[in-house]
Amino acid sequence: MSTPSIPHLSTLLPRGGTRTRGERGRARGGADSSSATSSDSPAEQAAQHDRTIQGTDNDAASSRASAVTLGYLSDPYALSFAPVPPPRRYPLINRGTYVRTTALDRLIHQFLSVSGKQGEKRQIISLGAGSDTRFFRLASQHPDLIYHELDFPTNTVAKIAKILSTGLLKTALQVASPDPSTIIIAESKDSLYSNSLNIHPLDLRLLSNPSTSPPLPNIDPKAPTLLLSECCLTYLPLPSANSILSHFLSTLLDQSTPAALLQYEPIKPLDSFGKTMTANLASRNIAMPSLHALPTLEAHRARLWSLGLAHTGARTVAHIYSASAPSAHSNTEDDDDASIETLNGRHSAGAEDEVWLSPAERARVERLEWLDEVEEWSLLAGHYCVVWGWRRGTVLDDNDVFGRAWGSVAGSWREEERKDDELHSVTSPTSQV
Numbered sequence: 001m002s003t004p005s006i007p008h009l010s011t012l013l014p015r016g017g018t019r020t021r022g023e024r025g026r027a028r029g030g031a032d033s034s035s036a037t038s039s040d041s042p043a044e045q046a047a048q049h050d051r052t053i054q055g056t057d058n059d060a061a062s063s064r065a066s067a068v069t070l071g072y073l074s075d076p077y078a079l080s081f082a083p084v085p086p087p088r089r090y091p092l093i094n095r096g097t098y099v100r101t102t103a104l105d106r107l108i109h110q111f112l113s114v115s116g117k118q119g120e121k122r123q124i125i126s127l128g129a130g131s132d133t134r135f136f137r138l139a140s141q142h143p144d145l146i147y148h149e150l151d152f153p154t155n156t157v158a159k160i161a162k163i164l165s166t167g168l169l170k171t172a173l174q175v176a177s178p179d180p181s182t183i184i185i186a187e188s189k190d191s192l193y194s195n196s197l198n199i200h201p202l203d204l205r206l207l208s209n210p211s212t213s214p215p216l217p218n219i220d221p222k223a224p225t226l227l228l229s230e231c232c233l234t235y236l237p238l239p240s241a242n243s244i245l246s247h248f249l250s251t252l253l254d255q256s257t258p259a260a261l262l263q264y265e266p267i268k269p270l271d272s273f274g275k276t277m278t279a280n281l282a283s284r285n286i287a288m289p290s291l292h293a294l295p296t297l298e299a300h301r302a303r304l305w306s307l308g309l310a311h312t313g314a315r316t317v318a319h320i321y322s323a324s325a326p327s328a329h330s331n332t333e334d335d336d337d338a339s340i341e342t343l344n345g346r347h348s349a350g351a352e353d354e355v356w357l358s359p360a361e362r363a364r365v366e367r368l369e370w371l372d373e374v375e376e377w378s379l380l381a382g383h384y385c386v387v388w389g390w391r392r393g394t395v396l397d398d399n400d401v402f403g404r405a406w407g408s409v410a411g412s413w414r415e416e417e418r419k420d421d422e423l424h425s426v427t428s429p430t431s432q433v
Contacts, residue, residue, distance in 0.1 A: 061131040062087050063097050071368050072098040080166045081131040081159075091369040092377050096384070098365060099321045100264055103356055103386045104230070107262055108134070110405040111226055112142045117399065121146055121223040125248065127204060128232035130155050131162075135197050136169060139176040145196065146220055153190045153201035160185065160192050160199060173197055193217050205236065208243035216252065224258040224393075224401045234265050238293035238303075245307055249391075260390035260402045261309060265300065266291050266383055267316070270424050273379050295424035297385055298413055302426075304389030311403065312389035313411015318381035320356045354410045 065082030066089040067073045079086065089097075112122055121144050126132060129149035138145055149156075163169045164185075176196035177183050183194040190201040198218045206212045227248055233241040245261065253259055268274045269291050281288065294300050297314035304312045315323075357365075371377060388411065390402035413429045421428045 063089050063093055064101070064133070067094045067097040067101070070094055072365060073101055075133055075137060077133040077136040077169060077172070080169055081133065081162060090373075091371040092373050092380065094369065095321070095365065095371060095377065096317065096381065099317050099381070100230070100384070100386070103315075103317075103320050104228070104262060104264060105134075106356065107386075107388055107406060107409070108138070108226065108228075110409075111224075111260070111402065112138065112145065114401055114405045116224065116401055120144065121220055122401075123220050123223040123225040124148065125219070125225060125227050126150065127227065127229040127244075129159075129199075131159060132230075134228075136172045139172055139196060143176070145176075146198070146218065146223060147196060148198045148200065148216070148219065150200045150202045150204060150216075152203060156192075156199050156201040157188075157190045160189050163192070164189075204232070204244055205240060207247045208236075208240040210247070210251070213247060213251075219252050221252060221254045222257055225253055225260070227259070227261045228263075229261070230264040231266065233263070234288045234290045234294075237289040241290050242303070242307065249307060249309075254393075256394040258391065258393040258399075258401045259309075260388065260406075261304060261307070263300070263387040265294070265385055265387060267294070267296055267300075267385050268383050268420055268424070269295055271420070274383060277383065296420045296426045297387070297417055298421050298428060299424070299426045300385070300387040301389070301411075301413070304387070307389075309389035309391050311391070311407075312387075313406070313409060314385055314387040315356075315411055316382050317384045317386070318378060319354075320386060321362070321381060323354045323356060353408050 061078070061081040062083060064073070064075065065078045065086035068075045068078040069086055070088070072094050108124070116122070122142065123146040124134075124138075125148040126134070127150055129151050132149070135147040135149070138147070149159075151159075163173060173183065173194070173196070174180070177194040183192070185192050192199040195218070198216075200216055202214065202216075206214060225248075227245065233244065236244070249259055266277075266288065269278045269288075274295075278288070278291070294303055297316070300314050301312040388406060388409075390406065392400045392403060418428050418430075420426075
């Protein structure tokens with residue numbers, strides 16, 4: 001499973017549909033899988049589904065490179081994984097790639113930048129990493145970082161080959177792990193292990209069953225750990241996805257270890273746009289079982305709570321892009337967020353900061369390209385979200401890494417979510433007894 005780009009609206013609507021123009025199916029949920037037919041056996045259809053998911057990473061890399069080339073993002077490593085020259089994506093795609101990357105980067109940098117115990121390592125485990133460049137962007141700034149990537153062997157072979165053949169990537173790895181004897185690459189070239197980057201060739205579904213769970217070398221069970229999943233677990237049934245997460249949180253990590261989950265996911269499958277989106281994907285043999293099981297922001301918060309992550313937050317991509325600072329005269333006693341904070345423990349206490357992008361940064365982005373698909377952008381961005389949750393572990397308050405990193409980021413339930421919760425039969429916090 002590989003990190004996706006936000007698909008263009010035309011991939012989510014019936015063919016020959018609306019006025020939007022452009023690309024064919026993209027990203028993990030949008031790649032064309034029409035070669036799987038109803039006459040295929042269930043096993044053949046499942047295999048084709050897996051190939052579709054595995055084969056979309058090149059498109060994600062191209063979208064990232066497009067955003068970098070046009071000035072949305074700064075990532076010197078992105079072009080290493082993209083075709084030459086990288087294709088130019090439509091403005092709607094570039095903006096979506098920018099918002100997703102910027103939001104996740106913010107939370108990750110806050111986690112890594114909070115001071116901890118002397119010599120304490122920090123650990124990130126990326127599920128379905130594909131060609132993602134985040135390790136290379138972070139390694140030089142955070143020498144105590146242990147980074148793990150899990151993906152299908154097909155994708156890990158391609159990534160390791162690119163690292164070994166690209167001077168920029170190889171140098172970044174050598175800087176992070178200066179002793180070459182600590183970098184171990186399998187003869188099959190599908191795995192790489194070191195004291196900094198670890199690439200595991202793995203079908204994540206193997207982790208949902210304790211009896212089939214393979215070992216994952218170099219996981220530090222005591223290091224504060226962030227699990228990262230970008231539109232990955234949504235392709236699995238919710239029980240399987242939860243079992244995978246529980247395996248990390250309860251088996252591979254000590255129960256006392258501070259841990260968190262950060263996700264980028266689609267939501268709202270039952271409104272008009274969501275129905276069209278899921279029907280279009282189903283016609284291409286693409287299923288997202290967890291999308292229907294976790295259809296709203298509040299459903300995601302509740303899921304994290306059930307996994308033992310007592311502090312949670314969630315916001316749509318649309319909100320992240322457009323949110324502005326609250327007015328100076330707002331009464332916090334009457335604020336919906338402030339009142340919801342006290343309803344149950346799974347909402348981040350004291351969350352205040354709704355601003356993800358400064359007005360100046362948003363203006364800079366909007367000067368890069370003219371986006372005439374404003375309505376389409378609003379629809380699409382409203383159907384993707386960033387979700388985060390954490391547990392303190394058994395640390396003292398001053399060592400609550402994630403609480404200090406994310407405690408001021410507003411992510412609790414808002415009144416504007418009620419309509420979506422009602423449509424998708426999700427209980428809103430104000431309705432809970």
